[in-house]
Amino acid sequence: MTTYSGPVFDMAVQQFEVIADHLSVPQDARARLLIPKRAITVSCPIHRDDGTTAVFEGYRVQHHLTLGPTKGGTRFAASVDLGEVAALAIWMSWKCALTGLPYGGAKGGISVDPSNLSRRELEALSRRYMQEMIPFVGPHTDVMAPDMGTNEQVMAWFMDTYSMYQGRTVTEIVTGKPVSAGGTLGRREATGRGVAHLTRRVMNEQGINLNHATAAVQGFGNVGSIAALELHHMGVKVIAVSDHTGALYCASGLNIPELVVHAATHGSLSGYSSELAFDPQEVLTLSCDVLVPAAMERVIDAAVATKLRCRIVAEGANGPTTPEADLVLTQRQNEIFLIPDILCNSGGVVVSYFEWVQDLQQLFWEEEEVVRREYQILDRAFDRMVARASRDKVFNRTAAMAIGVERVRGAKNTRGLFP
Numbered sequence: 001m002t003t004y005s006g007p008v009f010d011m012a013v014q015q016f017e018v019i020a021d022h023l024s025v026p027q028d029a030r031a032r033l034l035i036p037k038r039a040i041t042v043s044c045p046i047h048r049d050d051g052t053t054a055v056f057e058g059y060r061v062q063h064h065l066t067l068g069p070t071k072g073g074t075r076f077a078a079s080v081d082l083g084e085v086a087a088l089a090i091w092m093s094w095k096c097a098l099t100g101l102p103y104g105g106a107k108g109g110i111s112v113d114p115s116n117l118s119r120r121e122l123e124a125l126s127r128r129y130m131q132e133m134i135p136f137v138g139p140h141t142d143v144m145a146p147d148m149g150t151n152e153q154v155m156a157w158f159m160d161t162y163s164m165y166q167g168r169t170v171t172e173i174v175t176g177k178p179v180s181a182g183g184t185l186g187r188r189e190a191t192g193r194g195v196a197h198l199t200r201r202v203m204n205e206q207g208i209n210l211n212h213a214t215a216a217v218q219g220f221g222n223v224g225s226i227a228a229l230e231l232h233h234m235g236v237k238v239i240a241v242s243d244h245t246g247a248l249y250c251a252s253g254l255n256i257p258e259l260v261v262h263a264a265t266h267g268s269l270s271g272y273s274s275e276l277a278f279d280p281q282e283v284l285t286l287s288c289d290v291l292v293p294a295a296m297e298r299v300i301d302a303a304v305a306t307k308l309r310c311r312i313v314a315e316g317a318n319g320p321t322t323p324e325a326d327l328v329l330t331q332r333q334n335e336i337f338l339i340p341d342i343l344c345n346s347g348g349v350v351v352s353y354f355e356w357v358q359d360l361q362q363l364f365w366e367e368e369e370v371v372r373r374e375y376q377i378l379d380r381a382f383d384r385m386v387a388r389a390s391r392d393k394v395f396n397r398t399a400a401m402a403i404g405v406e407r408v409r410g411a412k413n414t415r416g417l418f419p
């Protein structure tokens with residue numbers, strides 16, 4: 001029995017069971033690997049601008065502490081609940097283990113639609129959330145970062161709130177901060193950049209000419225917009241993009257640099273062009289070389305997976321593909337190459353790790369070095385996944401997760417029963 005529930009948590013469990021079966025993990029050892037170590041639920045009251053008081057529920061789940069502090073983003077979205085956050089924390093563990101980072105996984109969030117808050121309300125809520133979390137986080141316990149609905153500014157408020165409590169500046173308490181507040185060069189771009197780097201690698205290995213290739217991107221936030229921009233700079237025609245306000249399509253390729261500026265200025269893709277407007281449902285099943293889901297979980301179900309008309313799925317989002325869709329994609333793996341989320345979007349946490357290391361040492365790197373080291377770690381993890389998939393004759397997600405789960409399991413077994 002567990003306190004966690006919901007479709008996203010169920011999905012994390014289903015995925016884990018596939019890996020546990022593959023690795024022949026005994027039934028009585030599975031809960032120890034899967035069930036999170038700690039879950040914190042807090043209520044965050046704030047004064048609204050109209051003088052009323054509102055209370056928002058916040059969460060933080062720390063999956064395991066076996067390899068070091070826990071690490072993971074903080075999501076502000078209406079969908080957030082304990083089950084979703086727990087699933088995301090579990091996925092962070094496999095991701096950090098796959099890439100060889102000295103972390104367990106964590107994730108947090110507040111059940112709130114941030115677009116309904118003024119900037120003052122957002123600051124009050126961010127500060128209150130961190131204040132409630134102070135007893136449970138720390139640079140060597142649990143280090144937060146951005147995720148959906150949060151950004152560098154929110155991280156700066158988190159860092160400032162924690163630091164005021166400590167009576168000194170503790171930049172290493174969160175990553176994804178602005179460079180002016182102890183952040184690293186290259187973190188804002190890191191996730192999308194990593195998605196594009198791995199996509200280019202697969203295109204090169206599959207003999208797909210980048211200058212003739214097309215891509216469709218769902219989600220135009222931090223991950224989706226940077227992935228689209230990087231692919232555009234590599235010569236790929238990005239023919240469709242979407243956010244929650246709608247989608248845009250242009251067969252000869254969208255002007256991505258202009259769209260990035262539009263989205264930054266207007267807060268969404270809305271209002272860019274009515275002539276290019278397109279059905280958002282169609283973005284995932286467009287005929288293209290690369291599909292980048294970079295928004296929500298569970299958008300590729302079995303029905304969508306059957307209809308996919310791309311050659312590469314580069315999972316920028318966490319958990320965009322359901323286990324039922326994985327069965328379809330396993331059957332279609334000769335046609336469609338999957339770059340699974342825990343590898344594809346891991347550039348974000350890899351550069352967060354660099355930020356934490358730089359903050360601890362107070363020694364800062366050039367952006368070139370950040371990017372070079374990011375790609376080196378991604379390439380190594382990619383090589384390991386491909387070798388494992390070929391050795392065990394399994395789907396890419398199974399191979400990537402098996403490496404992650406195995407590393408956590410190995411560390412737990414070596415340390416003994418209790419960590």
Ligand SMILES: NC(=O)C1=CN([C@@H]2O[C@H](COP(=O)(O)OP(=O)(O)OC[C@H]3O[C@@H](n4cnc5c(N)ncnc54)[C@H](OP(=O)(O)O)[C@@H]3O)[C@@H](O)[C@H]2O)C=CC1
Binds near residue numbers: 149269318
């Ligand atoms: N930020 C990071 O470093 C990392 C993020 N991720 C994952 O990447 C995904 C995106 O995160 P991030 O880019 O940071 O989040 P953002 O909040 O910056 O952007 C999310 C984007 O998704 C869009 N969106 C939301 N719902 C829908 C929908 N139903 N259809 C189409 N678009 C939608 C949003 O639109 P709108 O703005 O209009 O609401 C926005 O463009 C998440 O799964 C996150 O967990 C993974 C690794 C690291």
Ligand SMILES: O=C(O)CCC(=O)C(=O)O
Binds near residue numbers: 072073143318346
């Ligand atoms: O940068 C980090 O620490 C975590 C990023 C994140 O939340 C993720 O990879 O899903």
